[in-house]
Amino acid sequence: MRQVLVTGGGSGIGRAIAQSFAAAGDQVTIAGRRMDALEETKGDSTMICRTLDVTDEASVAALFDQPYDVVIANAGGGAAGKVKDLSLDDWNRVINVNLTGVFLTFRAALQNIGEGGRLVAVASTASLQGGSNIGAYSASKHGVLGLVRSIAVEVAKAGITCNAVCPGFVDTPMADDAVQGVMKRFDIPREKASAMITANNPMKRMIRPEEVVAAVTFLASEGASMVNGHALAVSGGEI
Template identity: 65%
Template sequence: MTRRVLITGGGSGIGRALARAFAEADDKVTISGRRMDALRETDGGRGMECRKADVTDEASVAALFDASFDVVIANAGGGTAGRLRNITLEDWNRTLAVNLTGTFLTFRAALEGMGAGGRLIAMASTASLKGGPTIAAYAASKHGVLGLVRSVALEVAKRGITCNAICPGFVDTPLAEAAAQAVQERYGLERAAAEARVVEGNPVGRLVAPSEVVAAARFLASPEASMVNGHALSVSGGEV
């Protein structure tokens, strides 16, 4: 059966990998983001519907749901790294808006038309499960996402809908590349040493492959995962 799948933040990284995987499984995929050129690159002729949207804007999110979806993945996110004393109120509010408020607005709109068998999935982070010395705003927002997921899961269980979170470690995407480059420049390290520092919290000692996050999402979206609800699925090599 062909399902309608929405993925926010579908223009790059994990969102791009998710969108292509669901499209290749013959699902009808809609991707949203702030840059149409990036969304079209993700599509690459696969027949996805590309919708420009800002997940921090209530009306923009509502406009995505002119029809109902069977699977909704709240993937859009971001944040500013830095010690708490250096984080401005603008940094804080922007991080909470895209990560937490964006997930809230996406899930709330999704539930208006979602029926039994529906799947809500939040792309969270290992930062949903632990803190870090330079990620106070990001970790706070992602902890909030996990609280939202666990609460929504209890609300929708009797409707035959599930709500879960995926909590990846550092994934091999442009964001990880930027993190490694920043470490390299800050500490004057060789490239290999900088990447090793980025992944030092992962016992396996490497970046998570986007395909490994996709596999988790495909499982949570499947009929076989109907009794997995309110769960935080860590894809981190044992980091948490």
Template identity: 60%
Template sequence: MTKAPQRRVLVTGGGTGIGRAIAQAFAQMGDAVTICGRRIAPLQETAQGFDMELRQCDITQEAEVEALFDHPFDVVVANAGGGAAARLQKTSLEAWNDTLSVTLTGVFLTFRAALGQMPEGGRLIAIASTASLKGGATIPAYAAAKHGVLGLVRSIALDVATRGITCNAICPGFVDTPLAEQAITGLMERFNLDRAAASAKVASGNPIGELITPAEVASSALYLASPEARMINGHALSLSGGEV
């Protein structure tokens, strides 16, 4: 993979987990990285040892997102998202709206603002999920939001193709992040399982039987942002060991 000249890179939700790994990977490539999130302390932890710009931002708020783009970015990674697990009949309207707001509307606001100044050759990358490609009985709001992200990515890809810009989604399965840890401890408490059994259950959706590492997601983002990936557009890259 050819190392591109220094680029301006924005990673939303860059304070923890996948976002942290992606931000640090681009920084190690020599890119000028900006990370944003609601809390400043995790952003500071991500930036330790790196020269990164830190921006406090709630990506569900239109004005805050617009303010992020006081200069153009060559690569924008919409990573922020989330949502609590609950079956449909136990999903409140508030929880539904909160999940769609951060997981789908946040991507919409981020990409819309990014395209106002993005130069030719720019890269839009959404961190989606295998939930973009299939349902989940206990995550209807999250799956619906992630399906929406993929529809948005595919639509943007068609819109920007003639501008030399690409828009793609990375769709990982369970990644070894604090969210996976929450799932493991939840299973331990709910079913009285030991850690090994709970960890195996969480990883069981991956045919390889392991959690994906944040570094593996970051490597995929680096590739999609590379010159070699210019013909990959509107794609959902499943990073799941064959889950989908």
């Protein structure tokens, strides 16, 4: 039975990932800021719930009181706004959660992960291209991909892999926040805002969480042992 850790496991993509690994028979630990959300993810499963602030070094270190075979760095967030209007506080907050959080998580994991270990970062299509009003988010996710590629080289000889999944807009509460932001900014109805959000996706729809889960599951599998330092886009052809 593999020991699997999922950060940001209280909702959205993290919840879907955790529930999928648990259903497959892995022992899953989910970590996040809100215990109530983690308990909702857990349901009646055997998942272990741990509170975590990925931006806090001590909090992350405390989480790794045992080794994990698969570590999925999923915790993240964003701040919309043009760079000229972005406050330093918002910039630092996004960088700390999205990039420093992945660094702290993977650094701690590498202290005791063994051969066959899998590190997977849930990044974004914003790791692969820029975009208006997402300067901080895109910069942080580009950083995640650079970190993933560097770790991949460092751990390859130990039989460990490090990869990134790069989804576009996924049908989660975070994407709903983006839709509501567009609705407010342009004073338009939800349907039109959703169409704007998915305009660059050739399939013209949001990605389902289970479609991201499938990519993560593959990268964590034995069959992906030679996939290392890769950015796997889940974007309907946008990337």
